[in-house]
Amino acid sequence: MENVKIIEIKKSVFENNDRAADELRGELKTKGVFLLNLMSSPGSGKTTTLIQTINRLKDKIRIAVMEADIDSDVDAIKIKEATGVESIQLHTGGMCHLDAEMTKQGLEGLNNVQRDNVQGTKGRPDLVILENVGNLVCPAEFDTGAVKNAMILSVPEGHDKPLKYPLMFSICDVVVINKIDVLPYFDFDMEKCKEYIHMRNPKATVIPICAKTGEGVDIFAEWLLTEVKNWKSI
Amino acid sequence: MENVKIIEIKKSVFENNDRAADELRGELKTKGVFLLNLMSSPGSGKTTTLIQTINRLKDKIRIAVMEADIDSDVDAIKIKEATGVESIQLHTGGMCHLDAEMTKQGLEGLNNVQRDNVQGTKGRPDLVILENVGNLVCPAEFDTGAVKNAMILSVPEGHDKPLKYPLMFSICDVVVINKIDVLPYFDFDMEKCKEYIHMRNPKATVIPICAKTGEGVDIFAEWLLTEVKNWKSI
Numbered sequence: 001m002e003n004v005k006i007i008e009i010k011k012s013v014f015e016n017n018d019r020a021a022d023e024l025r026g027e028l029k030t031k032g033v034f035l036l037n038l039m040s041s042p043g044s045g046k047t048t049t050l051i052q053t054i055n056r057l058k059d060k061i062r063i064a065v066m067e068a069d070i071d072s073d074v075d076a077i078k079i080k081e082a083t084g085v086e087s088i089q090l091h092t093g094g095m096c097h098l099d100a101e102m103t104k105q106g107l108e109g110l111n112n113v114q115r116d117n118v119q120g121t122k123g124r125p126d127l128v129i130l131e132n133v134g135n136l137v138c139p140a141e142f143d144t145g146a147v148k149n150a151m152i153l154s155v156p157e158g159h160d161k162p163l164k165y166p167l168m169f170s171i172c173d174v175v176v177i178n179k180i181d182v183l184p185y186f187d188f189d190m191e192k193c194k195e196y197i198h199m200r201n202p203k204a205t206v207i208p209i210c211a212k213t214g215e216g217v218d219i220f221a222e223w224l225l226t227e228v229k230n231w232k233s234i
Numbered sequence: 235m236e237n238v239k240i241i242e243i244k245k246s247v248f249e250n251n252d253r254a255a256d257e258l259r260g261e262l263k264t265k266g267v268f269l270l271n272l273m274s275s276p277g278s279g280k281t282t283t284l285i286q287t288i289n290r291l292k293d294k295i296r297i298a299v300m301e302a303d304i305d306s307d308v309d310a311i312k313i314k315e316a317t318g319v320e321s322i323q324l325h326t327g328g329m330c331h332l333d334a335e336m337t338k339q340g341l342e343g344l345n346n347v348q349r350d351n352v353q354g355t356k357g358r359p360d361l362v363i364l365e366n367v368g369n370l371v372c373p374a375e376f377d378t379g380a381v382k383n384a385m386i387l388s389v390p391e392g393h394d395k396p397l398k399y400p401l402m403f404s405i406c407d408v409v410v411i412n413k414i415d416v417l418p419y420f421d422f423d424m425e426k427c428k429e430y431i432h433m434r435n436p437k438a439t440v441i442p443i444c445a446k447t448g449e450g451v452d453i454f455a456e457w458l459l460t461e462v463k464n465w466k467s468i
Contacts, residue, residue, distance in 0.1 A: 041275045042370050042399060043391025070371070072397050094401065096330060096371035134398070135371050136276050137304070137330035156390035156413065157277025163306050164368070165276060167328065179390065182419050 005088040006073055007109040009095070009102045017142055021100035024107075024145030034127045034228040035103075037146035039168065042134035044154040045178040047075045048211040049220070050129060054083040056221040061126040061228055066090050066106040068098050068133050075131065086110065086125070097138035100145040103130060127228050136161070140168040147231055154179040155186050159193035162200050169200035174207060176220055181210040239322040240307055241343040243329070243336045251376055255334035258341075258379030268361045268462040269337075271380035273402065276368035278388040279412040281309045282445040283454070284363060288317040290455040295360040295462055300324055300340040302332050302367050309365065320344065320359070331372035334379040337364060361462050370395070374402040381465055382407045389413040389420050393427035396434050403434035408441060410454055415444040 028035055040046050047067075054063055064086040067076040076089035090106045092098065098106070110128065130146060132139045151172045153161055156179060162169040169175065175197050177190070194206050205223060209216030262269055274280050281301075288297055298320040301310040310323035324340045326332065332340070344362065364380060366373045385406045387395055390413060396403040403409065409431050411424070428440050439457060443450030 041277065041368075041391075042395055043275065043388075069398060071400065074394070074397065094371075094375070096369070133371060134275075135330070135369055137328075137367060137369050138372060141328070154277075154390060156388065156416070157275075160308070161276055163308065164303060166305060182390070182416065185416050185419060 005109060006076075006091060007088060007106055008091050008093065009068075009098070009105050017099045017101070020104075021143035021145040024100050024104055025147060028145070028147065029231070031124060032126070032232045033124060034231045035107075035144070035146040036127065036129045036224065037132055037144045037149045038129055038152070039132045039136070039139045039149065039172070040134060040152040041136050041154070041157055044134075044152045044157065045211045046131050046134070046152055047078055049152055049176060049178060049209065049217070050079060050131060051082040052211050052214055052217040053221050053224065054079070054085055054129075056217065057127070057225060058083060058085055060225065062124070063127045063129065064110050064125040065129050065131065066110065067131045068092055068106070070094055070133065092133060096133055096135050097142050098130070098132055098144055099142040103144040103146070106130065126232060127224070136165040136168045140165070140171055148173045148227055150174045150176065152176045152178050153193070155182055155188045158186075159189045159196065162193070162196035166200055169197055169204070172201065172204055174205040174220070174223060177206065177208040178211050180208045180215065181213055239343060240325055241322060241340055242325050242327065243302075243332070243339055251333045251335070254338075255377035255379040258334050258338055259381060262379070262381065263465070265358060266360070266466045267358060268465045269341075269378070269380040270361065270363045270458065271366055271378045271383045272363055272386070273366045273370070273373045273383065273406070274368060274386040275370050275388070275391055278368075278386045278391065279445045280365050280368070280386055281312055283386055283410060283412060283443065283451070284313060284365065285316040286445050286448055286451045287455050287458065288313070288319055288363075290451065291361070291459055292317060292319055294459065296358070297361045297363065298344050298359040299363050299365065300344065301365045302326055302340075304328055304367065326367060330367055330369050331376050332364065332366055332378055333376040337378040337380070340364070360466060361458070370399040370402045374399070374405055382461055384408045384410065386410045386412050387427070389416055389422045392420075393423045393430065396427070396430035400434055403431055403438070406435065406438055408439040408454070408457060411440065411442040412445050414442045414449065415447060
């Protein structure tokens with residue numbers, strides 16, 4: 001089994017998270033690094049979706065992953081083994097979310113992002129994906145400094161979730177609906193789900209996928225690639 | 235559609251939550267009221283499980299329900315319509331968990347629990363069920379004052395969850411594994427799941443059910459009835 005770097009994240013002391021997040025985004029812009037904040041409930045398929053997505057993009061852009069978890073490192077190892085991209089684990093020590101300062105600690109732990117290495121800017125990833133703690137409540141309240149927010153809602157969780165977790169859906173630029181292969185076995189109404197998502201956020205892009213079979217993942221990968229290119233060229 | 239009472243929960247000011255929780259448990263003991271704290275991820279089937287369980291117990295004991303949610307009241311209405319028992323909604327205003335003081339605010343909103351009403355002690359419920367906010371992280375950190383903690387893990391979430399959310403599994407007296415009807419469509423290893431749960435908490439009772447069809451719910455209802463009787467008679 002591969003070893004991955006583990007960063008123990010310290011509770012941040014900054015009071016003004018919004019300002020810290022804006023500063024971090026500014027820094028990332030200067031360095032040409034796109035940061036995606038990926039959120040979801042536990043068990044919705046974040047890691048599998050990431051593996052599928054990274055394998056579609058890794059020959060086009062440089063990618064690195066930060067896996068936030070309370071105390072295991074299984075996800076970072078899984079990503080590294082399945083994709084070969086740089087992947088580190090952030091331990092939150094029981095904390096239920098990451099804020100901008102904590103995200104910055106993670107980026108500093110990633111090689112090549114915050115500082116120039118021997119390869120200079122060439123070593124920097126174009127895209128860093130932060131897999132946030134599995135939780136639909138707290139991560140929505142803290143701007144991580146990411147350029148875009150994405151969330152995964154899986155079919156077994158039900159189409160009513162945008163009614164119950166309004167903030168999460170309102171801050172996400174893209175909502176990936178995963179596990180569409182099991183639609184026949186659940187009372188999940190895709191049209192109602194889209195309607196509820198757009199009630200919270202009319203501009204949200206909704207992409208149904210099945211991370212297990214790969215169905216729909218091309219569309220999400222394409223969305224992400226376009227966003228990364230826009231961020232780097234503007 | 236029925237109307238239900240909605241309580242806007244205020245952030246609690248008590249610093250010592252553990253003491254407040256012990257005090258609340260003491261009060262409940264004196265009054266002969268059993269409080270169950272039910273936790274899970276979003277969409278694991280808490281409300282459906284409750285409806286099935288209550289319908290098996292409501293002719294034997296008096297039951298009331300407090301539904302915690304960020305801002306909707308769909309669950310409290312659903313419970314009231316499907317079971318007829320008293321059901322109120324607690325709005326947490328974005329907060330990701332309930333602590334003992336917040337739980338007490340809810341109990342004060344329920345008729346007959348905190349004060350004697352015209353019927354005296356006869357009006358008091360034997361069992362109050364608190365459906366906590368859908369979240370595997372924060373609710374585990376705050377003792378609500380409940381007599382027992384229960385959680386629901388649903389099959390689509392995966393059998394590895396006890397590895398990733400250790401505290402939640404370690405504080406639960408019973409783990410209900412829901413949605414076993416979809417076991418054929420997911421890579422869920424029931425034996426591994428039980429093993430991981432018992433790694434976190436060797437004494438946890440594990441009960442596989444399907445809330446949709448009712449399979450296994452008798453066993454959970456029986457567990458709960460025994461606990462309520464023990465609490466009231468000791």
